[in-house]
Amino acid sequence: MKILHTSDWHLGQALYGRKRHEEFRLFLEWLAQTLREESVDVLLVAGDIFDSGLPSNQAQSLYYRFLCEAAKGPCRHIVLTAGNHDSPSFLDAPQAILQALDVHVIGHALAPEKEVLLLNDANGRPALVICAVPFLRDRDLYRIGIEDGTDERDALLARGMHEHYRICAEKAESLRAEYASRFPSSPLPVVAMGHLFAAGGAVAEGDGVRDLRIGSLGQISADIFSPTFDYVALGHLHGPQKVNKEERIRYSGSPLPMGFGEVGRPKSVCLVEFDGRTPSVRTLPVPLFQKMEKISGDLPAIEARMKDLDELGEPVWLEVLYTGSGIVSDLRERLLEKAGPKLEILRVGTAHSLNAPSSEEDLGTALEDMSVFDVFRRRLDDLERQNGLDEEQRKSLLETYAEAVNELLQADKGEDACAY
Ligand SMILES: [Mn+2]
Numbered sequence: 001m002k003i004l005h006t007s008d009w010h011l012g013q014a015l016y017g018r019k020r021h022e023e024f025r026l027f028l029e030w031l032a033q034t035l036r037e038e039s040v041d042v043l044l045v046a047g048d049i050f051d052s053g054l055p056s057n058q059a060q061s062l063y064y065r066f067l068c069e070a071a072k073g074p075c076r077h078i079v080l081t082a083g084n085h086d087s088p089s090f091l092d093a094p095q096a097i098l099q100a101l102d103v104h105v106i107g108h109a110l111a112p113e114k115e116v117l118l119l120n121d122a123n124g125r126p127a128l129v130i131c132a133v134p135f136l137r138d139r140d141l142y143r144i145g146i147e148d149g150t151d152e153r154d155a156l157l158a159r160g161m162h163e164h165y166r167i168c169a170e171k172a173e174s175l176r177a178e179y180a181s182r183f184p185s186s187p188l189p190v191v192a193m194g195h196l197f198a199a200g201g202a203v204a205e206g207d208g209v210r211d212l213r214i215g216s217l218g219q220i221s222a223d224i225f226s227p228t229f230d231y232v233a234l235g236h237l238h239g240p241q242k243v244n245k246e247e248r249i250r251y252s253g254s255p256l257p258m259g260f261g262e263v264g265r266p267k268s269v270c271l272v273e274f275d276g277r278t279p280s281v282r283t284l285p286v287p288l289f290q291k292m293e294k295i296s297g298d299l300p301a302i303e304a305r306m307k308d309l310d311e312l313g314e315p316v317w318l319e320v321l322y323t324g325s326g327i328v329s330d331l332r333e334r335l336l337e338k339a340g341p342k343l344e345i346l347r348v349g350t351a352h353s354l355n356a357p358s359s360e361e362d363l364g365t366a367l368e369d370m371s372v373f374d375v376f377r378r379r380l381d382d383l384e385r386q387n388g389l390d391e392e393q394r395k396s397l398l399e400t401y402a403e404a405v406n407e408l409l410q411a412d413k414g415e416d417a418c419a420y
Contacts, residue, residue: 001121001128002039003191004075005270006031007046007235008254010085012059014051016346018317020256021058023289027255028066030287031269035075038271038284042119042128043075046235046252047083047135047195053090064094071101077119078103081134083195083235088134106132109140112167118175128189129175131168131229135195135236136161161196162224168192169228189274192229195236198222198243225249231272231279240268240283248279255286260319260347263292292317298324303338310340319347376401 011024035043050059070078080103082088088107095105106115112133121127138153141160172190179188199219222243225232232249239262240253252270257263268283293316295305302320309316318339322331332348339345380397383389389397 001041001119001189001274003042003044003128003231003233003270003272004031004035004038004040005044005046005231005233005250005272006252006255007195007233008048008083008238008252008258009045010048010051010254010256010258011062012051012055013256013258015259015317018344018346020290021062023256024059024062026289027286028062028069031255032066032069032073034269034284035070036073040075040271041077041121042130043070043078044130044191044193044233045078045080046193046233047081048085048235048254049080049083049091050086052085053087055090067098067101067103071103076102076122079117079130079132079193080105081132081193081195081235082107084135086135104132106134109134109136109164112164113171116168116171116175125183126175126179126188128191129172131165131172131190131192133164133168133192133194136164140164158220161220165192165194165224166226169226173228187277189230189277189279190228191231191233191272192225193233193235194225195234196220197236198224198234198249222246222249230274230277231281233270233272238262239265240270247281250281256289257292260292260294263294263319290317291315292319294319294321296321296323298322299328299334302335306335306338306340306343309343313342315342315344318343318345320345320349322348322350372405373398373402 009024009027013020034040049063055063067078078101080091082091086107088109091105091107095107098105104117109115112131115132115134117130117132118126119128119130136157138157141157141164169190169192176188176190197219199221230248232243234243234249234251237251238254238258239251241251243249243251250270253267255267255269257265257267267286267288269286271282271284272279274280291314293309295302295318297305299322302322306318309318320335322328328334332345335345335348376398380389380394384394
């Protein structure tokens with residue numbers, strides 16, 4: 001059984017407001033073709049299929065078209081699990097009809113043993129066990145209310161996750177034993193899926209990984225993956241990588257660069273084959289479907305580089321970082337004027353505005369525990385540290401912000417009223 005492992009498609013994602021449907025379409029076309037060319041039997045997508053819980057019609061259309069296309073080819077099994085960006089209910093809704101195409105979708109976490117799938121080969125003989133574990137949310141793991149301290153919560157969450165994978169492994173072992181009694185010469189490989197931040201994994205600035213917590217908490221030690229699992233197909237981190245240098249535990253990474261922070265980094269999918277229970281893994285590069293570049297420098301340097309790129313005549317998306325001395329108040333307008341028809345400037349800023357460091361106390365604070373005002377106050381604290389913000393300015397910014405929030409909330413209510 002040949003497996004292709006990918007994750008973090010983030011269908012529907014936009015880059016600073018720029019929609020990326022064309023890139024997603026080209027990627028899925030490439031993937032469908034790769035499944036055919038490589039005679040892949042099993043496709044695994046380890047979470048973050050969509051960028052948001054309520055994907056646009058276009059993003060949904062790409063997804064369903066791809067599944068139909070893939071199901072027509074030699075790939076006999078497709079297993080998709082939810083990531084932290086996905087809505088589990090949204091993924092689960094078409095489960096019955098997708099099942100008819102031999103597409104298994106696991107949005108909501110189930111009882112662990114129910115996530116264990118036994119896949120057959122072309123002759124209808126069991127050939128592979130998949131523990132299709134989606135992103136595990138707090139509520140999937142424990143239901144006791146914990147008032148204070150993220151430490152305690154993280155510890156409980158980690159314990160719950162270990163338990164979840166332990167039960168999966170147990171179930172997989174029992175399937176393996178049952179099978180071994182019938183076919184002693186060919187052991188059944190077991191693959192686990194997961195969408196989590198394994199300790200030791202690397203993230204890059206600006207790679208678009210939405211942290212499960214602010215800071216580095218929420219990491220799970222890789223010993224969660226017992227030796228029962230012959231390969232672990234992970235999602236969540238966007239750079240392709242092994243975990244703890246272990247050949248068998250991998251992040252495929254996202255197929256598209258998720259932000260300018262990832263420009264120039266290679267993107268790939270993993271092809272996995274088993275010799276008995278020993279996996280051999282080959283990474284297959286994903287082509288770049290849209291050229292992106294970061295330019296930095298003073299005004300003449302930026303304009304010179306833009307001119308060079310213009311002359312290449314291919315579409316380029318740009319992030320421009322102005323590092324010159326002196327303030328150019330109409331920077332964006334000036335650059336837009338200079339940009340040829342193939343250049344799209346998606347982001348313009350100064351070193352200061354693009355890379356503002358976040359405050360240290362942020363570490364360990366769960367975003368979901370903060371109000372929108374807490375977040376805004378943190379932002380003001382940052383500004384105060386960098387620019388010196390006086391009491392008056394702080395007060396007036398808070399007031400303006402409150403006004404904007406209230407307006408939005410009212411607008412929301414209005415829309416709801418209309419919808420009913
Ligand atoms: Mn992701």
